[in-house]
Amino acid sequence: MSTTLTTEETGAPINTEQEARERRERLLSWLMPIAMLAAAIGYWEWAVWYFEVPRYLIPAPSVIAKTLITDGPSLMVSAWFTVKLTFMSLLLAVIGGVILGGIFALSRTIELSLFPFAVILQVTPVVAIAPLILIYVHSTFAALLICAWIVAFFPILSGTVVGLRSADHNLRDLFTLYRATPWQRLRFLLAPSALPQFMSALKVAGGLSLIGAVVAEFVAGAAGQNTGLASRIIESSFRSEIPRMFAALVLVSLLGIVIFFLTSWASRRVLGHWHESELRREH
């Protein structure tokens, strides 16, 4: 313990200066976005008051915040519905995408025969398919889940396929030389090689699953107790309850931000110690 202290002390002049700079940079990287956001909201509040904009056109942030509190319980129920829908569709997209991607990577024939279906699912706008799915699938939640899944599934599939194929050819040779079993090859070579592509696909799919969930609900136009934030937005629009629309919108954005941070965090956790995309550079 004492040696560590001494070393730190001897290295003090350079270290503290550098550390101080790094601390300042870290602080700035948090402070600047928060300050800018606060400034924008402040300006919004001021502008609404100053120009006397009616609340049915653009409500002030304070009004939105009040609505968030007064309508909190009912909005939370809807938010929870959307959260469930988004995360379940993302989970199913990951499971389906990884399994199918693995099969595609193993067999060229299967890939060639099934890929057209994946592409058709991907290129057909979910808005166009959703009404059909709503007719065929009895449960609204299941129908919405399928819609959101379709949107989130494709990036995971293609990320997994490209990732599994991107293993270094010399390393492949090495595994052949050491007579690795297919399972060993998958576990020790292909899966780690696929992680960078998979993680970036996960980031994309995370955002898309929320978009899918919201769009599907818009199309379904589902009303009633058991519905998500998108239905709240439509409903409030019909009733011209603009502050409530904004409040629901805020919650959707927050959910999107949470997903973004979660997937970014996961990516850093998985790749941070070795992959170029997530390495922290020492200046």
Next chain:
Amino acid sequence: MTAPVIRMDRVTRRFGANVLAVDNMTLDIQPGEFVSFLGPSGCGKSTALKMIAGLLPVSAGTIEIAKSTGASEHDLAFVFQEPTLMPWATVFDNVFLPLRLAGMKRREAEPRVMAILAEVGLTKFAQSYPRTLSGGMKMRVSIARAMVTRPRILLMDEPFAALDEMTRSKLNNDVVRLAKELGLTVIFVTHSVFEAVYLSTRIIVMAARPGRVAADIPMQTPWPRDENWRTSPAFATEAQRVSDILKGTLHVDDLDH
């Protein structure tokens, strides 16, 4: 004369209809020999090495590798031109890989892995990731990984071509020392006459289009050689002799490569 470790009999390798990468190559390699495949780009030296390793099928002919008698998990080891390490795994895990693929548990393998890391001077870096190492250190990890299964045959495909002169000469000595200590049979692919002359007990000069053995030169100088020999007139003479033979095999357009 003992039985050869590697016996290549009229081995041919075609790529497509027109490219004859290796044509009718016949070669016996004895235990303990340090053989260099020396030649210009495109002479099939790497192709020949990959066929010996079983990484490429032969188009015609046979390659026989004598059955192992010793206690090795894997008889044949290969060192690539690039270090070819797994960037997501530590130095320890990279070296552990061949034993892990052979079904060995980590705890069981640990003394072996640490011993070979000590041999290449990387004990302190066992828990480091490859990206934090220099080019020469990465190559030493690659060599440690090759040696960890206690192979009899070490195949090296221009392993030091991308390294600076100092590192290269140090690693040359390391490889020779390991080969001598462990009684390895080594095939070393290179396009450097100096490297081949310094390292080998025998040099196979190969010529391109089609790739074939142009000369089989046994080296007379006692092996292993030391740094002093590298700067001696005797070395210069040997290098000149091999260089002349190599030049005799070149086409005019080979010099572009």
